[in-house]
Amino acid sequence: MKLKNIIAVLLLVASVQAFGQSNAGMQRMTNGVLYRIYTKNDNPKIKLNDVITFNFVQKTDKDSVLFSSFEAGRPAQIQVQESKNIADLMTVFPLLAATDSALIKVPTDSLFKGAEDQRPPFFPKGSYLSFVLKIEKVQSLEEAMAEQQKVMNEMKSQEAAALAKYAAGSSTKFTATNSGLRYAIARPSVKAKPMKGDTVLVNYIGRTLNGKLFDTSIEAEAKKAGLEQPGRNYEPISVVVGQGQVIPGWDEGLLLFNEGAKGSLLIPSDLAYGARGAGEDIAPFSPLLFDVEIVKVKRVKRAATPAKPATTVKKPVSKTPVKKPASTTVKKPTSTTKAPVKK
Structure with missing residues (x-):
């Protein structure tokens, strides 16, 4: 105190x-x-x-x-x-x-x-x-709401500055998405990426920007940080991607990694725990850093897309008018074979 x-x-x-x-x-x-x-x-x-x-x-x-x-x-x-x-x-x-x-x-x-x-x-x-x-x-x-909004705006401004400073000073080169999520792939993979609805097995380490480790699925990392998680089974967690089972930053970020890939997600608070925070370690408006590894992707069965029927394209009839000859008098042909009309 x-x-x-x-x-x-x-x-x-x-x-x-x-x-x-x-x-x-x-x-x-x-x-x-x-x-x-x-x-x-x-x-x-x-x-x-x-x-x-x-x-x-x-x-x-x-x-x-x-x-x-x-x-x-x-x-x-x-x-x-x-x-x-x-x-x-x-x-x-x-x-x-x-x-x-x-x-x-x-x-x-x-x-x-x-x-x-x-x-x-x-x-x-x-x-x-x-x-x-x-x-x-x-x-x-009304006064309380105005004061709260002012405080929230100040905290959001501080968060934006902290995110920009961290990304600029980090040796990891992040790529930003339209939502504000930043990601970096440290170990790429040629295997397929997950799709929405697929189940992904993920190993992860979660930290605040000041380096505080608040959660992990890896026992060695938890012990090294002195993190106590009584009853925790240290193994990759199972997530159905795109179903809202995890914070929005994960739902978006996991779709960017191929199976077997490792990398990092730098997640702003509006894609994490926002104004409410989470527990003692994650304060309101806290951006978070996750190291993730996509251990396995389990495909959901999808209905085959029916093939489109082949369509015969008719050659369009030309609508270009035929130029009429200057004379309106038509001479009787001497032959029964018609000559082409010159355009």
Whole structure:
């Protein structure tokens, strides 16, 4: 956790502890939720459909931390809607404003009503799930969407620059396709390329542009990188090409390699995991680099294309008019054989 986040969470929790953890003096809502607002201000109260950004620490009655947005490294952001369950805090948010801090306690008896077999031991009967939170920002939906779009545009611009820099500095010479995919064939093959619908067996190594190996089908490479993949069978994976079983960059890229060929795919994020990213290693708008080997192509049976029937092409009749002789008087021929008309 960064130092400023450690300081922030300590100050937030300390402010709550200064008032004591007793439920005495806390306000009670009709659904049984308890709350205490510590830093009231004159900012407008949160409204339905507002988008709020807030940091929070989730705790048990014994101060055991279950989750911290500070530890996670990013605040929570949600749109305020009608409450759907007692733990969503939607009944409390309208009581708060930007920069407010509060302690909120949700009764666990309500959380596990009708599901006592799912109650963990650290939430005994009569206990509370506590939230210590601070509202960092309140926006209208339009403001939040505009801000998000601005951030996305900046990240896309940074991605484009990173891709161009990597391709220019790499010893591998990539060829770009119309979609933005870049590929390079290190070991060509004379065998046939797969077609859409064919099954391809592929060995691969997946890395981010900073060299972080996040996935591979090759055990030696996984061990060398210290990558743990419990239960993984290290063998070529089977992919039906063009069926959306893999990211779009693979669906397009695998069709460019002959059976037995090896090479690399440099894939922009819009052909990979886009704005959502994937896990801890692949951040939003991350381009990816894959080394691939097409081990085998299994052809799907295709119907034979019927031969087109042969067609007799008739010689076109000339439509060029025949020039008439200057005289309109036709002389009677002296012979029964017709002479050709001169054009």
